[in-house]
Amino acid sequence: MIIALPDGSRKEMAVENARIQDLLRDLGINPVEVIVAKNGRIVPEEEMAGCGDEIKVVRIVHGG
Secondary structure (H helix, E strand, O other): OOOOOEEEEEEEEOEEEEHHHHHHHHHHHOHHHHHEEOOOOEEEHHHHHHHOOEEEEOOOOOOO
């Protein structure tokens, strides 16, 4: 699977099946601060991802 990270870099991971939230944890990314798209579709953290998927992690920016 290919993961596009918020800093613009890309990482390839050999994972059969994993929950998005587990991938974020392994990458040290707080799931509260990002939105995740799998194959171009926004998905919840409980969604499963596999070796043929492309994951894009986008950091949420907010202010007040």
